[in-house]
Amino acid sequence: MAANINGVFTENLRNAILQSKVLIVGAGGIGCEILKNLVMTGFVNIEIIDLDTIDVSNLNRQFLFQKKHVGKSKADVARETALTFNPDAKIVHYHDSITTSDYGVSFFKKFTLVMNALDNRAARNHVNRMCLAADVPLIESGTAGYEGQVELIKKGLSQCYECTPKAAQKTFPGCTIRNTPSEPIHCIVWAKHLFNQLFGEEDPDQDVSPDTADPEAADSAGQGALNSESNEKGNVDRTSTRGWAQSCNYDSEKLFTKLFHDDIKYLLSMDNLWKKRRPPIPLSWKELPDGVPGCSKEVNEPGLKDQQRWSISKCGTVFAESVKSLSNNLKALQEKSPNNHLVWDKDDQSSMDFVAACANIRAYIFAMAGNIIPAIATTNAIVAGLVVLHAFRILENNLKACKSVYLRSKMNHRNQLLVPEKNVNPPNPKCYVCAPTPQAVLAIDTSKTTIKELDEVVLKNRLNMIAPDVMIDGTGNVVISSEEGETEDNNNKFLEELGIKDGTILKVDDFHQNYSLTVTIVYRERSSLKGDSPDFVILAKEQDLKPKEEDLVKPSTSNGQVEISDDNVMIVETETSSDVAKKRKIEASEENLSKKRKLEINDVDDDISIIENDINNDMDKNTEEKNDDCLIVHDDNKSIVATSQ
Amino acid sequence: MVEDKNQNVELTDHEAELYDRQIRLWGLESQKRQVQLRAAKILIIGLNGYGAEIAKNIILAGVKAVTFLDHRNVTVEDWCSQFLAPKESLGKNRAEASVPRAQNLNSMVDVKADTSNIDDKPDTYFSEFNVVCATQCTIMQIKRINEACRKHNVKFFAGDVWGLLGYTFADLMTHEYAEDVVQTKKIQISDSGEPMQKEKFENIVVTEKHIETFVPFKSILNVTKSSLPKDSEIYYMILIMFNYREKYGKDPLPSERESEKLKAEADIIIKKYDLEDKIDHLIESDLYAQISPVCAIVGGIMGQEIIKAVSQKGTPHNNLFTFNPDTLCGKILRLGH
Numbered sequence A: 001m002a003a004n005i006n007g008v009f010t011e012n013l014r015n016a017i018l019q020s021k022v023l024i025v026g027a028g029g030i031g032c033e034i035l036k037n038l039v040m041t042g043f044v045n046i047e048i049i050d051l052d053t054i055d056v057s058n059l060n061r062q063f064l065f066q067k068k069h070v071g072k073s074k075a076d077v078a079r080e081t082a083l084t085f086n087p088d089a090k091i092v093h094y095h096d097s098i099t100t101s102d103y104g105v106s107f108f109k110k111f112t113l114v115m116n117a118l119d120n121r122a123a124r125n126h127v128n129r130m131c132l133a134a135d136v137p138l139i140e141s142g143t144a145g146y147e148g149q150v151e152l153i154k155k156g157l158s159q160c161y162e163c164t165p166k167a168a169q170k171t172f173p174g175c176t177i178r179n180t181p182s183e184p185i186h187c188i189v190w191a192k193h194l195f196n197q198l199f200g201e202e203d204p205d206q207d208v209s210p211d212t213a214d215p216e217a218a219d220s221a222g223q224g225a226l227n228s229e230s231n232e233k234g235n236v237d238r239t240s241t242r243g244w245a246q247s248c249n250y251d252s253e254k255l256f257t258k259l260f261h262d263d264i265k266y267l268l269s270m271d272n273l274w275k276k277r278r279p280p281i282p283l284s285w286k287e288l289p290d291g292v293p294g295c296s297k298e299v300n301e302p303g304l305k306d307q308q309r310w311s312i313s314k315c316g317t318v319f320a321e322s323v324k325s326l327s328n329n330l331k332a333l334q335e336k337s338p339n340n341h342l343v344w345d346k347d348d349q350s351s352m353d354f355v356a357a358c359a360n361i362r363a364y365i366f367a368m369a370g371n372i373i374p375a376i377a378t379t380n381a382i383v384a385g386l387v388v389l390h391a392f393r394i395l396e397n398n399l400k401a402c403k404s405v406y407l408r409s410k411m412n413h414r415n416q417l418l419v420p421e422k423n424v425n426p427p428n429p430k431c432y433v434c435a436p437t438p439q440a441v442l443a444i445d446t447s448k449t450t451i452k453e454l455d456e457v458v459l460k461n462r463l464n465m466i467a468p469d470v471m472i473d474g475t476g477n478v479v480i481s482s483e484e485g486e487t488e489d490n491n492n493k494f495l496e497e498l499g500i501k502d503g504t505i506l507k508v509d510d511f512h513q514n515y516s517l518t519v520t521i522v523y524r525e526r527s528s529l530k531g532d533s534p535d536f537v538i539l540a541k542e543q544d545l546k547p548k549e550e551d552l553v554k555p556s557t558s559n560g561q562v563e564i565s566d567d568n569v570m571i572v573e574t575e576t577s578s579d580v581a582k583k584r585k586i587e588a589s590e591e592n593l594s595k596k597r598k599l600e601i602n603d604v605d606d607d608i609s610i611i612e613n614d615i616n617n618d619m620d621k622n623t624e625e626k627n628d629d630c631l632i633v634h635d636d637n638k639s640i641v642a643t644s645q
Numbered sequence B: 001m002v003e004d005k006n007q008n009v010e011l012t013d014h015e016a017e018l019y020d021r022q023i024r025l026w027g028l029e030s031q032k033r034q035v036q037l038r039a040a041k042i043l044i045i046g047l048n049g050y051g052a053e054i055a056k057n058i059i060l061a062g063v064k065a066v067t068f069l070d071h072r073n074v075t076v077e078d079w080c081s082q083f084l085a086p087k088e089s090l091g092k093n094r095a096e097a098s099v100p101r102a103q104n105l106n107s108m109v110d111v112k113a114d115t116s117n118i119d120d121k122p123d124t125y126f127s128e129f130n131v132v133c134a135t136q137c138t139i140m141q142i143k144r145i146n147e148a149c150r151k152h153n154v155k156f157f158a159g160d161v162w163g164l165l166g167y168t169f170a171d172l173m174t175h176e177y178a179e180d181v182v183q184t185k186k187i188q189i190s191d192s193g194e195p196m197q198k199e200k201f202e203n204i205v206v207t208e209k210h211i212e213t214f215v216p217f218k219s220i221l222n223v224t225k226s227s228l229p230k231d232s233e234i235y236y237m238i239l240i241m242f243n244y245r246e247k248y249g250k251d252p253l254p255s256e257r258e259s260e261k262l263k264a265e266a267d268i269i270i271k272k273y274d275l276e277d278k279i280d281h282l283i284e285s286d287l288y289a290q291i292s293p294v295c296a297i298v299g300g301i302m303g304q305e306i307i308k309a310v311s312q313k314g315t316p317h318n319n320l321f322t323f324n325p326d327t328l329c330g331k332i333l334r335l336g337h
């Protein structure tokens, strides 16, 4: 172990390593690599926490785990394997969620430093707040495909995880998803909607069949597509996808033919869509493009699964297998109660296989080359190495040297592949988390939103609080209490009924996170058309809200499209595509002058994601995260994201 | 890289057809690349901490076979980063000691140890492999292996980690590879008669074929100062460490920290390139044994480059990647062309 050998490190660093106590949050791809580096370096007191158990799909990169460990606690097995590298290390493991109240501020205060190796934004936000509250340095890291980044988060010195706006989960117009997908992410969204339609909770907003109300297609009124089959909502009238699938007993060939042949033929009949686009090609179940010799995906071939791209015939096989397994699971559940349904779970092999296969097939039909590939083991290794080098600097009390470092998929114009920032990025004074008195503006329909929605959707889901208390400033009325039973009566009341209206100031407090936020309410009418615009908007200051109100005409599927605005960034979801394009161009040119390169790693969702190098330059990047299991990679720059119509 | 990266080109019907073919071809291409990766036989020379990281990465990726060639035994310094060799294997052959844990990473890969000295291997030995990756070799050894690989058309890599700094070098000779490039195309919907003209932009992935030419290792040694970019500190450090190894047959030990022998080698390079005090901080830094996180970083880069080379996918680094532990900058130098 390096720190046990005289002369490897300076005495100063060597002693600091031996005396430190560190926490790794997450024992996945990056966590395994960090733990290996720490024990080999000679760190003694290490704690590691992870809620997950080991899945077969982890084995190709989470190299501390073997086939015999499948089903066991990641944190536990990671500890066991790391101890074989260095039996003298003292590793404490927790098979638990870091967000539970057992790990409060005093828990975090025990550590010299904390290293995040997480795969989702909610947990990152939480650890960010805990480390700010405990005033412990946090090393944040993330990877997406061949790209990654490492940054220091230290109260008062550097940006916190929530200082910069992270793009909210992107939504796409329904007709892009249903009719004219142009990017792999569209196919993934479609496949996940399909999962819910067939096996999960049916949501009418997640229809996957051709959308005949597509305005682009409507231009060609009178064409074959627009016939009496469609209702005014544009959905081709027939029994629900679920009902249809059940009626044919989830026959995989019939399902395949409907989804990837008949529906595609139907789309082709909407001629206007294909005047400038490459038309999709229906697939026939019996003639799927042939497989890759010697590339079968078997449970006992962990190494082979990684970096493997399925052929379309392979996708067909996986589709059939996963449909069979998922429909059996659904049947078994519904025997207990007819209302039961499956819930998407990235760690469930069949669910993941189903979505990956469907997304790949659809991407093939629409001739998209961005195939689904898994997370990259070498990226994790490189990023974890950088994390531990940052840890050295913290231990040497040289925090100013902990500049953010970006790993790029290709070298930049200065031939750099690992690109350090010039300085540590200073905190955003308007940050609604780490500013001395955090503030935010919430634009919401106070006459149509209930207290329960405020609690669940805005505070917990969007603002990642664990157990918020909410008091109206001035009157001192407690409208939401984290104590069970205290404010239950308020749950179904509208905000207005409790006196929350335009101009009201709410004091929101999360005791567990040691986090207080002052929220100013702005009245904002909720559209009567469901899904037409976000149900609420959160901003750093009120002015940011004004100019965009006119543009709320775009379909979007989920509520709570939230952006914390700073001066350079705007709400993307509520703008028209040309605005986005314009804005992005302006931004790109301005930011090039004023701001340094920035790579953001954001979750699109916890399970499947895309990576895209955003905007027309190599300084600004937007990388969307993230998932341990599968990703779609666009290696290159793309200028403008088109949202159709 | 894309040449016209900011241009939005209108997609004509003809182009659409063309891209279609390329896209379909891409599907076949990607299958071909997978097969190439699965069929690759790799030789790793030198199973130190860096070699162990390289081995881990390519075994996880799933090549056909990996051979560890090392006549040396496990040392105390290996404990700093060589996680494949158990602690208790101290004094035993390093290649053999590394096999069981390496095999555990992926049972489908054929992992073998060879305890011979590289100098006893004939040139024809290297022809058994698709890729040869050499660590902890002297300049003489690297030149000779590189030459033999060229003779037998084998892709060659070399690399080292000294303490906190490291590099990778590649000689892929004439290397053909495919690269996916995203182009933004404008799609106009004009015949609606509506006042608002609608425009759409969609991204299309095009596979491009490229050829890259490499030079052998000997060409990157002692290049002129004028051919080096401004911040090439690590290049100078590599020369110093190589010269030391050449002279003493080994790297300086942790117990020899701040030794005069190393300073003497440094002085030669400082004088030759007129560096004044530019690299003093690096000469005084941690250059001893191999530090685990740095092995992970440089070994990660090397692993990825080997995977790219055998699958002929993605632009390879041509030809020297250097990691600077002071700035945390990882840079690619194109030398000796």
Ligand SMILES: [Zn+2]
Pocket: A159, A160, A161, A162, A163, A164, A427, A428, A431, A432, A433, A434, A435
């Ligand atoms: Zn902040």
